[in-house]
Amino acid sequence: MPEKHQPSNDDSILKKPMTRRDVLRLAGTGGLGLLLGGGAIGTLLTTENKRKTKAAGSVSTEEDSIPFYGAHQAGIITPAQNFICFAAFDVTASGAPSLKKLFQAWTAAAAAMAAGRPVGEESGNGNLPPTDTGESAGLSPSRLTITFGAGPSLFDDRFGLAAKKPPTFKELPAFNGDQLEPEWCGGDIGVQVCADDMQVAFHAVRNLARIARGKAVLRWVQEGFQRTNQADPSGSTPRNLLGFKDGTANPQVANEKEMNRIVWAQSGDGAPWMAGGSYMAVRRIRMRIEVWDRSTLKDQEETFGRYRSSGAPLGAKNEFDPVDLNAADESGKPYIPRDSHVALARGDGSVQILRRSYSYSGGMDIKTGQLDAGLLFISYQRDLFKQFVPLQQKLAKSDRLNEYILHVGSAAFACFPGAAQGGYIGDTLF
């Protein structure tokens, strides 16, 4: 029975009712990532089905704006928007004071853009360039979120931050089969910009890069997408670029206790300034699309461990049927191969991460003439080396999917806790 969309008396998105689509979009596109599997999403959907699905295109500006200030940065447990524009920066300024100034300026700009306002105060002076680049004028904020994180390299000797480096935070280790390309790796600072409109997302990255001139330079930028609400008003499970539905066992973001256990760094974790922040893993995973396209349906389904059309686990009927790794046919052969993606990613379910991935298309690979497309995998966790790393090690070693994918980019960022009104992102660190 549909309920009325409840007005929120609190800015926290946790208090806002989530639509079924929100849940699915939060789940993200990426089965390439980790912990795909029916169980948890099934539970999420059961509760969400009772709520009314928001009609596409009926959002007001207020609903379309996600508050920038808060205990946590927006863009982490926020239901995934349609688009992403991810930018990694290297700091060129020297000394902590200029770094601090950069973050103060970025915070002011980010808060304005999230509220749908232009960057800076226009002077109207025809002899000056405008303070905002202008392409988002008159547009809705489109649920814009801007999430900042510090890379391990920010804690070297340039800014006097070495002593503040969280003890368990460092570059991700090499995984089996990695084919990393330096132009898609690392960064002193990572900025995840997401919005329901690509122009709004691009505008944010462009203006942040403009503000940074002389203090930080772009290191790499990757845009990404998933199917939009316009294309799928019913909010069914998104499909990745391999054509498979990608439901997920993402933890429930509305459960604060779970989030504190899985996503948010705690004050006792070794770096008090990170309390309320989260560690982000980013992987640019290229898909060998041409090779996949000529694989037989049977091979594709055994690679994922699911049927392509329904998304049901092999041997089961419906998409949200539980994944039973012990289910076997009459001859005793398991329906779901043990090295299939779903079997490995699910594991015993003890290690969880919050995934927030997007598909990407980088146009054509100039070398081979093939499509450069895949998944911009992003996950958030309380401790990279207890969560993401062991999961990825397991997948890198044995996943059947490895024949069709290639990890070409990698970065890790310590995403700051949120800033309060009057404060700035990073103020607990500097």
Next chain:
Amino acid sequence: MKYNVILPTGILAASLLFSGCGQQKNQDADAASAKPAPPAAAETKTAPAADFSASVEQYRTFAVEQCDLFVKETEKFTAAVKAGKLEEAKKLYAPARAYYERIEPVAEALGDLDPNIDARVNDVDAADWRGFHRIEKALWEDKTTAGTEGFADQLLKDAQLLRAKIETIDLDASLMVTGAVELLNEVSSSKVTGEEELYSHTDLYDFAANVEGAQKIYEILKPELAKKDAELEKEIETRFAALQKELNAFKKGDGYVDYTALKQDEIRKLSQNLDALAEPLSNMGKILGV
């Protein structure tokens, strides 16, 4: 290159060891038809319509032949490595590998053997890295045979083990069809990009051998395919010829030019011709019925 460290299923493992020769039964197809209420009709499979036992035996003979030559040439290569003959070893490296590359999907079906023989530097944990590419690194990058004697011994043993196991492999027409496409996927994934032979740059030897392996399968299945879909059969034939012509331009002596000698647009053309062949080739499964 795929490395499934975990064996896919107990059944496959068992069938490798206890193969019933001449038995045309397709176990995978049986397993598929036992699925409860598959959502799409395409997921129901029946036994192959035609009798492929002669084709399968023809291919088995080819695979065994290639494997015999592989052991023989690997013996020469490893002997040169152990004798400290650097230049001779480098000369024997790529030609020896070609016999393996022609039948690679068969070797991959034999579990651990493929990574032991053919793993590249970050395909496996550093401590487990052995085989051709480990020695390749020593010969071309470190410019010495010193320290690789143990790897040479292991490689020869692994090659001999492959030869012993290949007799027992449970081949069927379905494995042949997917194997042909996999051979071209190998090219697409690592050879055409120059990532397979990181140190020796002999990628085009592997490229040619993979294509020859796929072509052999196509030739064996061709009469059946012509009956089922003459147009497709012709198309594949034409595309094989186009790719071969493209490759011939890079022949040098008994082998091929160094990968680094290829120009950007030449690499792209090779890659595009390969995709143009692999796409219709992946429809060869038509001969197997639904």
